Amino acid sequence: MDMSFSRVMTDGPVTPETYRNVMGSLPAGVCVITIRSADNRLHGVTATSFTSLSLDPPLVQWSLRREAWSHDQMTTVERFGVSILSAEQEELARRFATPMIDRFEALDIHGEPDGPPFLPGAQAWIDCSTETLLPGGDHTIVVGRVHEAQVFDVRPLLFWRGAFHSV
């Protein structure tokens, strides 16, 4: 048994480091959540917090750090898109978490002209409307309703213990 992570066990208060180590043990799919703002600008952020919430009605949820630069734009739009990244898209996962760059540069995006953009080469695209916003500590929880989705036959990108992996 690999005991290298046992050192993060704690019997006291959970420090941010312990919390990060523990939650980093949960393998997560990697998404890029995107919007088109009212003034036709594109925004997108890498997120592992995206998950399913309800089957009927079909609801999803994700959370965005309240101090994120795009927080107000991402949480005030009616629609958002989710591109679930594929194994080959580690570069995009990093790009959509990098500040002060044009994250959409040279990307052949898909989607309706007035809707959220979807990233080419993703595993799946999900078109959502914003249903509810909830407070979640230092994050805002966004609940979305799924309207359309497409799935492609490619392998997933995963994030586990601070690094990207593929199955």
Ligand SMILES: Cc1cc2nc3c(=O)[nH]c(=O)nc-3n(C[C@H](O)[C@H](O)[C@H](O)COP(=O)(O)O)c2cc1C
């Ligand atoms: C693998 C990975 C997963 C992430 N998941 C989230 C997430 O679920 N929620 C979040 O707010 N930030 C998450 N981030 C950080 C954001 O992508 C990053 O802070 C981004 O720059 C925020 O965009 P903005 O500040 O330009 O609006 C993640 C970053 C990485 C690399």
